[in-house]
Amino acid sequence: MDLEKYRRLFVDEATDHLVEMSRALALLGEDTAAEARADAIDTLFRMAHSIKGMAASLDYDAVSTLAHRLEDWLEPLRSGSALSEHGLPLLFESVRALEEMVGIVDESGTSPGPREDLIARLSQPVEQEMADEPGAARERGAAPVAPPPLPRWVRVRTKAIDRFLAGVGELVQRQSCLEALHRSAPFWEHQREFSDELDRMARVFRELRRNVLDIRVTPVRRVLERLPRIAGELAHQLGKKVRVELSGEEVEADRAVLDRLDDPLLHLVRNAVDHGIEPPEERERAGKDPVGRICLSASAAAGRLRVRVEEDGRGIDVEAVRRRAIERGMLLEEVAEDLTPERISEFIFEPGISTRDEVTEVSGRGVGLDAVKRTVEELGGTLTVHSEEGNGTAFEIEISSMAALQRVLLLEVGGERVALPVAPVEAVLAVEEGTVERAGGEAFFVWKDEPIPLLDLGERLLLPPPPPDRAGNVVVLEARGFRLGLRVDRAVSDLEVFVREVPPALSHIKPLGGVAVLPDGAPVFLLEIGQLVENFV
Amino acid sequence: MSKRVLITDDAAFMREMLREILTDGGYEIVAEAADGDEALTQFREHRPDVVTLDIVMPGKSGLEVLSEMVAIDPGACVVMCSALGQEALVMEALEAGAKEYIIKPFKPDQVLGALNEAMQKSSEA
Numbered sequence: 001m002d003l004e005k006y007r008r009l010f011v012d013e014a015t016d017h018l019v020e021m022s023r024a025l026a027l028l029g030e031d032t033a034a035e036a037r038a039d040a041i042d043t044l045f046r047m048a049h050s051i052k053g054m055a056a057s058l059d060y061d062a063v064s065t066l067a068h069r070l071e072d073w074l075e076p077l078r079s080g081s082a083l084s085e086h087g088l089p090l091l092f093e094s095v096r097a098l099e100e101m102v103g104i105v106d107e108s109g110t111s112p113g114p115r116e117d118l119i120a121r122l123s124q125p126v127e128q129e130m131a132d133e134p135g136a137a138r139e140r141g142a143a144p145v146a147p148p149p150l151p152r153w154v155r156v157r158t159k160a161i162d163r164f165l166a167g168v169g170e171l172v173q174r175q176s177c178l179e180a181l182h183r184s185a186p187f188w189e190h191q192r193e194f195s196d197e198l199d200r201m202a203r204v205f206r207e208l209r210r211n212v213l214d215i216r217v218t219p220v221r222r223v224l225e226r227l228p229r230i231a232g233e234l235a236h237q238l239g240k241k242v243r244v245e246l247s248g249e250e251v252e253a254d255r256a257v258l259d260r261l262d263d264p265l266l267h268l269v270r271n272a273v274d275h276g277i278e279p280p281e282e283r284e285r286a287g288k289d290p291v292g293r294i295c296l297s298a299s300a301a302a303g304r305l306r307v308r309v310e311e312d313g314r315g316i317d318v319e320a321v322r323r324r325a326i327e328r329g330m331l332l333e334e335v336a337e338d339l340t341p342e343r344i345s346e347f348i349f350e351p352g353i354s355t356r357d358e359v360t361e362v363s364g365r366g367v368g369l370d371a372v373k374r375t376v377e378e379l380g381g382t383l384t385v386h387s388e389e390g391n392g393t394a395f396e397i398e399i400s401s402m403a404a405l406q407r408v409l410l411l412e413v414g415g416e417r418v419a420l421p422v423a424p425v426e427a428v429l430a431v432e433e434g435t436v437e438r439a440g441g442e443a444f445f446v447w448k449d450e451p452i453p454l455l456d457l458g459e460r461l462l463l464p465p466p467p468p469d470r471a472g473n474v475v476v477l478e479a480r481g482f483r484l485g486l487r488v489d490r491a492v493s494d495l496e497v498f499v500r501e502v503p504p505a506l507s508h509i510k511p512l513g514g515v516a517v518l519p520d521g522a523p524v525f526l527l528e529i530g531q532l533v534e535n536f537v
Numbered sequence: 538m539s540k541r542v543l544i545t546d547d548a549a550f551m552r553e554m555l556r557e558i559l560t561d562g563g564y565e566i567v568a569e570a571a572d573g574d575e576a577l578t579q580f581r582e583h584r585p586d587v588v589t590l591d592i593v594m595p596g597k598s599g600l601e602v603l604s605e606m607v608a609i610d611p612g613a614c615v616v617m618c619s620a621l622g623q624e625a626l627v628m629e630a631l632e633a634g635a636k637e638y639i640i641k642p643f644k645p646d647q648v649l650g651a652l653n654e655a656m657q658k659s660s661e662a
Binding site for chain 2: 005006009010012013043046049050052053054056057068071072
C-alpha cells in the first residue's frame with residue numbers, strides 16, 4: 001500500500017470535510033430554521049463518520065477515536081434532541097482538535113496524539129453536558145482561539161500543469177536546436193542564428209515563469225472559508241450573535257498572497273466580533289437586528305485583489321480615538337479639531353490606540369490593527385477603514401493579486417538601507433581596508449586566489465563618502481558574467497519581501513529594480529544589479 | 538473472466554483503497570460512484586457483477602440506493618460498506634437484499650472474502 005498516497009488523500013478529504021463541518025457549526029451558532037439545523041447536524045455526523053473511516057484505515061487512532069466519539073455524541077441530536085448552549089463550544093473544540101490533528105498529519109506525516117480531555121467530555125451524554133455548570137463550560141470554551149495554520153499544499157488545475165509541461169517541452173526543443181547549431185559549424189559562422197535562438201529561449205522562459213505563477217493561483221475560498229466558524233465561536237464566547245456572509249470566494253489570487261493574508265483577515269474578523277458587533281441587548285435597544293452581520297467579500301480587478309470585512313456594529317467612536325491620539329501625543333489638539341472623522345479613524349492603525357477602554361481577552365493578545373496594517377503593507381498592499389458611528393465599520397485590504405515574493409540581502413551604505421536580490425550573491429566577506437589593493441583608480445582584493453574588482457556602492461549611489469579607514473563588508477556577486485565585489489558599510493540580513501514596481505516618478509532611475517516595505521515599516525529600494533554595474537564591468 | 542465491480546463511496550480515499558484491494562484481487566473495476574444517484578446510473582449502464590455500497594452518504598443513503606438497485610435487478614449482488622457502530626443499519630440492509638457487508642477500516646482479506654461470499658450467495662439464489 002502506498003502510504004504517502006493515502007495520507008495525501010486523507011489530508012485532502014479531511015480538510016474539505018472540516019471546512020464543511022465549520023460551515024455547519026457556523027449555521028448552528030446562528031438562529032437558523034429547524035430544518036437547516038437538522039441538515040447541519042447531519043453534515044457534522046457524516047463528515048465525522050467519513051474522517052473516522054479514513055483515519056482508522058491509516059491507524060491514526062487518536063483521530064478515529066475522536067471522530068467516533070463525536071459521531072456518537074451527535075447521534076441523539078440527529079434523532080431530534082436539542083443542542084444545548086453548552087454543547088456548541090464542545091463541538092467547536094472537537095472540530096478544532098480534528099483540524100489540529102489533520103494539520104499534524106499534513107505537516108509531519110506522524111500519527112497525532114490523543115485528546116483525552118475531549119474524549120472524556122464527548123463520552124458524557126448530551127443531556128449531562130447540558131446539565132453542566134454553565135460557567136464551567138463557558139470558561140473552557142473561552143480558551144484563546146488559535147486555529148492551525150493553513151495547509152502548505154494547494155490543488156492545481158490540470159490545465160495549469162499541462163501548460164507548464166508544454167513550456168518545458170518547448171524548452172527541450174530549443175535546447176536541441178542550440179546543440180544542433182553548435183555541432184554543425186563554428187560559433188562565429190552562426191552568430192545570427194544563435195542570437196535568434198537565444199531570443200526564442202528568452203520568450204519560452206518568460207512564458208514558463210508566467211505558467212509557474214499560474215500554478216500558484218488559488219481561490220480566495222482558501223482563506224475565507226474558516227472565518228465564519230471562527231467568528232461564530234468567538235461570538236459565542238462573548239455572548240454575542242453574528243451571521244457571517246461570504247461572497248466572491250471564487251475570486252483567484254496568488255497562493256503566497258492569500259496565505260499571508262490569513263492572519264490579517266483572522267484579526268479583522270475577530271476585531272469585528274469583539275469591537276464592532278454589540279451585544280444583542282444593546283443592538284435591540286438601538287433598534288437593530290439582535291444578530292450582527294459580518295460580510296466578507298472578495299473581488300478582483302486589474303490585477304488587484306480587494307478583500308472587505310464589513311460589519312453593522314457600533315462603528316468607530318471617533319471622539320474616543322481623537323482623545324486617545326491627543327493623550328498619546330500623536331496629534332496636537334489644534335490640529336485634531338481640523339481633521340475629518342475619516343482621517344481621525346485612521347489613527348486606529350497606530351500602535352497603542354484601542355477604541356475600547358477595557359482590554360478584552362481577545363484584543364489583549366498583543367496584536368493590534370497596527371500589526372495588521374504593517375503586514376498588509378509588507379505585502380505591498382493597503383488597508384483602509386470606513387466607519388459610520390452607530391452603523392458599522394468596513395475594513396478593506398487591497399493588494400496585488402500576483403505578488404512577487406523575493407529573497408533579498410539588506411545592506412547599509414552611507415547611512416541608507418538598500419536591498420539586493422540574493423540570487424547572484426556568492427559570499428559576504430569582512431574586508432579590512434589594508435587588504436584592498438589599488439591600481440590606478442581601481443580597487444581590488446584577493447578572494448580564493450582571484451583578484452576581484454571592487455565597486456564602492458556608496459560612491460556609485462552618490463552617497464556621502466565614508467571615513468577613510470573604515471572596515472566593512474564586501475558582497476561578492478556575479479553580474480554579466482563577471483565576478484565583482486560590492487563594498488558596503490554592512491550587510492544586515494537576508495529576508496523575504498514583496499517587491500513592488502518603482503513608482504512612475506522614479507522609474508527613470510535605472511539601477512532601481514523595485515520597492516519593498518521592510519518588517520519595521522520602512523521602505524527600501526531594491527537595486528538592479530545589471531544596471532548598477534554598467535560601465536564598470 | 539474477471540468479475541466486474543462498481544465501487545460506491547463518497548470518500549475518494551475509500552474508493553481508492555477498494556480499487557487497490559480489488560484490482561490486486563483480480564477484479565475489474567468498471568466504475569466508481571461518489572453518491573447514490575451516480576451509483577444508480579452506473580449500475581444501469583454497466584450491470585456489474587458486484588457492487589460495493591457505502592451506507593453513510595450524502596443525498597440518497599446507502600439503504601435507499603440498495604432498494605432501488607434491487608428494484609432494477611432483483612438479483613443484484615450488493616455488498617454494504619459500513620463502520621463499527623452501524624450494526625442496526627447493516628441488519629436492515631441485509632434484510633433489504635444486501636448479500637454481505639464489510640466493516641471499515643478495510644482489510645484486503647476481509648474485503649475479498651466478503652465479495653467472494655456475496656457472489657456465491659448470488660449464484661446460489
